[in-house]
Amino acid sequence: MKTQDLIGALVADGDTRTPPLGSSLALAIIGGAALSAGLFAAVLGPRPDVMAALATPRFLFKFVECAALAAATGLLTLALLRPAADRRSGRLALLAVVALVLVGVVAEAALVPRAEWGTRLVGTNWYHCLTLIPLLAAPAFAVLTVAARRGAPTEPAFAGAVIGALSGAIGAFFYAANCIDDSPFFVVTWYTLAIAATALFGAATGRRLLAW
Numbered sequence: 001m002k003t004q005d006l007i008g009a010l011v012a013d014g015d016t017r018t019p020p021l022g023s024s025l026a027l028a029i030i031g032g033a034a035l036s037a038g039l040f041a042a043v044l045g046p047r048p049d050v051m052a053a054l055a056t057p058r059f060l061f062k063f064v065e066c067a068a069l070a071a072a073t074g075l076l077t078l079a080l081l082r083p084a085a086d087r088r089s090g091r092l093a094l095l096a097v098v099a100l101v102l103v104g105v106v107a108e109a110a111l112v113p114r115a116e117w118g119t120r121l122v123g124t125n126w127y128h129c130l131t132l133i134p135l136l137a138a139p140a141f142a143v144l145t146v147a148a149r150r151g152a153p154t155e156p157a158f159a160g161a162v163i164g165a166l167s168g169a170i171g172a173f174f175y176a177a178n179c180i181d182d183s184p185f186f187v188v189t190w191y192t193l194a195i196a197a198t199a200l201f202g203a204a205t206g207r208r209l210l211a212w
Contacts (some may be wrong), residue, residue: 032140081151137171160206168195
């Protein structure tokens with residue numbers, strides 16, 4: 001190789017920049033969500049009355065809750081992947097999600113007769129919820145875990161749990177379009193349990209996969 005060519009190659013290498021961690025995580029979220037959406041379309045698809053359901057606040061509120069949880073856990077994930085990063089914004093966002101969910105539950109309790117609370121909580125497809133949300137979360141979890149390995153979490157198990165919750169929120173967002181149980185009582189119970197399962201899986205795998 002000529003000297004000039006060598007200098008040119010070194011300059012080109014010096015100009016190469018690794019994408020910022022935040023950009024990589026954002027791309028992973030988009031890519032993982034796209035894969036989960038593809039799996040949803042292939043396996044489930046929307047419920048038959050989806051057009052009519054779009055006019056009901058309970059149906060739409062499910063998507064608001066899932067999107068809010070995804071945003072909050074996304075913020076916290078980014079903070080956890082950076083040593084000594086400030087986590088307050090992520091934690092405050094999670095508290096805001098909890099408040100949002102509680103507003104929905106209180107509103108449901110005020111609008112629905114007490115005799116119907118148990119029926120709305122159990123719903124008709126809780127077993128589908130517990131299995132299909134983790135299934136739809138799996139592609140997002142895989143992509144996010146790969147992207148997270150670029151970071152340096154000081155608490156890999158906790159970071160893995162939050163990534164699992166983020167993936168679960170993505171899976172729940174798509175599952176909500178198929179789920180015929182729209183009551184906030186159902187969502188706060190079964191969606192939460194399903195997302196908790198993905199978070200526990202994330203904690204178990206993050207302990208090894210995200211350690212550095």
